[in-house]
Amino acid sequence: MTKKLTTNEIGTLWTQNLQAGMSIQVLKYFLETVEDENIKEIIDQAFQVSNDVYEQTQHYLEAGDLPIPVGFTEDDVNLEAPKLFSDALLLQFVENMGKAGLLAYSVSLSSSVTQEVRSFYSNILIDTTKFFNSAVTTSISKGIFTSSPQIEIEKEVEFVKGKKYLSPFHKRSLNAVEMTHLFENIKSNAVGELLCTGFAQTTNSKKVQTFMIKGRDTSQKHIKLFTQQFNESNIHPPMGSSAYVTQSTIAPFTNKLIVFLISVLTSTGQGNYSTASSASLRYDLVLLYQKLAIETGLYAKDGLDLMIKNQWLEEPPQAVNRTKLFDLIKE
Incomplete structure (x- = not known):
């Protein structure tokens, strides 16, 4: 190179x-x-x-x-x-x-x-x-x-005629863009929930188990909130049932790996929520994503704290600290 x-x-x-x-x-x-x-x-x-x-x-x-x-x-x-x-x-x-x-x-x-x-x-x-x-x-x-919902779409192009379209108080039906993000976030949280469940039952660390259980519960909560948005529009997203966790209690991975993995998935989830918030045209959805992004960020911090405490977190490459170099100069 x-x-x-x-x-x-x-x-x-x-x-x-x-x-x-x-x-x-x-x-x-x-x-x-x-x-x-x-x-x-x-x-x-x-x-x-x-x-x-x-x-x-x-x-x-x-x-x-x-x-x-x-x-x-x-x-x-x-x-x-x-x-x-x-x-x-x-x-x-x-x-x-x-x-x-x-x-x-x-x-x-x-x-x-x-x-x-x-x-x-x-x-x-x-x-x-x-x-x-x-x-x-x-x-x-x-x-x-697990496929996204199929709905009947109005045939004619329409333009937004007022701020009522955005209002959280007069909830209109979800549009296709909003449904896309809600559904994809349900799918990703469903995977996260099951991974956390499996890791919680196989780890040998109580603190890591607590972290995983919190992740499972957070994913379940978010799935429920997103599903509720579909239900209010009389749309029922299909959910898969063939994905599951066995009864094994023998850990396939180290605590370092599973905490890092869940932290990566959590960071990806934060990004997904930010994208969904920007794409949504109903203020209640925007506020929901922002609220859940904060909750997800706090959970991500728990993971970082756990990695730092156990010295699992590596520092990315960084610029030379010139202040330290200056301090080496003696009179």
């Missing part, structure tokens, strides 16, 4: 190296416990993409003489642990992973300057798109895909 990496590139490459290292260990366990061969193929695709991201980001960081995250290793996963999640939940997790990857790699591509780095992100976006589409297609073919 001939060009020095920019600050944006350093930040995204470092972050994605850390997250890809975590994903590799998670997907290794999924490959060991999945029973459906078609779903196993999708998980393997996701594993290959994560492995490529890990190797390439490490290459660029090393070429730039930059610190490599300690991250996660085979010591953070117990491949002999019994099956904890149903195959349907594994597939939903990979689908969510694909969505998050498409967003993250798009942002990274748009903020990169170096030709090699832009080519890398462009190729990873293609590979991520492939396994995401495969996940959705497989889920539909097996009848376990």
Whole structure:
């Protein structure tokens, strides 16, 4: 690599190296416990993409003489642990992973300057798109895909005639954009709820268990609030029932990994709420998302505090502290 990496590139490459290292260990366990061969193929695709991201980001960081995250290793996963999640939940997790990857790699591509780095992100976006589409297609073919509601749409184009359209006091029916965000947030919270449930019953730490139970309860609360919005418009979103947690109490992952994983998902949820708030045209929905974003942010802080206390949180690359350098100068 001939060009020095920019600050944006350093930040995204470092972050994605850390997250890809975590994903590799998670997907290794999924490959060991999945029973459906078609779903196993999708998980393997996701594993290959994560492995490529890990190797390439490490290459660029090393070429730039930059610190490599300690991250996660085979010591953070117990491949002999019994099956904890149903195959349907594994597939939903990979689908969510694909969505998050498409967003993250798009942002990274748009903020990169170096030709090699832009080519890398462009190729990873293609590979991520492939396994995401495969996940959705497989889920539909097996009848376990949770689809958004189907509604009758008015045929004529209309323009907003007054502020009543935005009013929280005269609630109109949800529009298609608002339903999209409500439904997607229900789906992501449903996955989060089950992951937290599984991690709560397998961790050996009371504090980590308390953190996971709080995450489960928060997800349940948010699902209920979002579903209520559909019910008030006489729309009932379909919900999947094939995703579940087994009765295993043997931990497949270390506490460090599961707290980090849930923290990453929580940060993604905060971003989803901000996007939904901006896209919604009913003030009550805007206020709901802002309120839940604050609640999610406080939960994310609990995770950060837990990681800091246990010295699990790595510092991203940062600028040289020149004040310290100045202090080294003696009279």
